[in-house]
Amino acid sequence: MKVNLNLAVVSLCCVIVVVMRVSSKNMMRAVQFREPGGPENLYIGEVERPVPGKGEVLIKVKATAINRADTLQRKGLYPVPAGVTDILGLEAAGEISEIGPGCNQRWKVGDRVMALLAGGGNAEYVSSPEGQVMPIPSTLDFPQAAAIPEVWVTAFQLLHAIGKVMAGETVLIHGGASGVGTAAIQLCVQAGARPLVTAGSAVKLETTRNLGAVGNFNYKEDDVVAEVMRATNGKGVNIVLDCVGGSMYETNINVLGMDGRWVVYGLMGGGNVNGDLLRKVLAKRLSITGTTLRSRSLQYKEQLVQDFSRLALPLFENRTFRPVIHTLFPLAEIGRAHELMEDNLNTGKIILQVEESTGKEEL
Ligand SMILES: NC(=O)c1ccc[n+]([C@@H]2O[C@H](COP(=O)([O-])OP(=O)(O)OC[C@H]3O[C@@H](n4cnc5c(N)ncnc54)[C@H](OP(=O)(O)O)[C@@H]3O)[C@@H](O)[C@H]2O)c1
Structure with missing residues (x-):
């Protein structure tokens, strides 16, 4: 009887460990805010990792950025478009980690990409329509790439x-x-x-x-x-x-x-x-x-991203164009990043590093 009880306890522990492993695999860190207000309301929370839907890819984010729209959303002054995550972040750079159903094989796992997003970029993972994803020019690292999509x-x-x-x-x-x-x-x-x-x-x-x-x-x-x-x-x-x-x-x-x-x-x-x-x-x-960009149709944004990719990306590749970066913050310092932008102190972009590696240390 005692042996059976011990066995039961051990089995229960195993189940708990497995459940924790599975659930932590489905979780990620993301920028959250408790209630609309100042930058002090921002924090890094644990939320469910997105699952790429039809025609979407999942990106493991290495760097992301902030925009004025994020500061307005944080204050409760920018309603999130219908069907869009309420996690902040309109752009991200990283690697493709999963391909959703119905994608047209343009991307493969491990590709270095940057994406124009309707939201969700300030997190460890983000799901994006495949047509709003662009390859990162070989001359750029992840933080530089994160400075490109939205602006x-x-x-x-x-x-x-x-x-x-x-x-x-x-x-x-x-x-x-x-x-x-x-x-x-x-x-x-x-x-x-x-x-x-x-x-x-x-x-x-x-x-x-x-x-x-x-x-x-x-x-x-x-x-x-x-x-x-x-x-x-x-x-x-x-x-x-x-x-x-x-x-x-x-x-x-x-x-x-x-x-x-x-x-x-x-x-x-x-x-x-x-x-x-x-x-x-x-x-x-x-x-x-x-004009606004965030609320445009998927089709409009995809066409714009394709036109931009064709006409502008080669000019990053040959260093004619360069993203202008003011500061890099770790993701955890999201509040300081918002303050800097709202004090009008930045020249160019404020980047959030989600992972310390830039992916191209020699640049
Ligand atoms: N419609 C769209 O699709 C779309 C998309 C992206 C961005 N935007 C908008 O584009 C603007 C720029 O965005 P961003 O992310 O590039 O901004 P940003 O890097 O934060 O820079 C904005 C700069 O504008 C200047 N500024 C602020 N208030 C001003 C005022 N009252 N009069 C004159 N200059 C002022 C400040 O610089 P100074 O020191 O020079 O004053 C400030 O640093 C924002 O309004 C944003 O909402 C719109």
């Missing part, structure tokens, strides 16, 4: 798909030292257009100048309208890439030339306009287009 694909969309930039045109880029701005400057130069930028400090403007911006204006000190008109011989710019909105609207209507295109993709300066906006829109035949 570079956005900038590519703003300039080409929406702004229809043409060689010889002039583009004014607000937030020139931001993640999107540093990408947009390089894409502009490559398109044969002239980038002018605004930013809020001399240090940031030094970086934008080095990236190829031909006019670099401090919107806190300079008369931006006068400077832009001087830089364009009084003609004004063809395109404004505007992530500021309300506080910059007068500048924008004054610097845009005839038939100018005003692309609104962020509202860091608020959404209110209060003045005779439409008179100049009419007189200059301006067009105003608002």
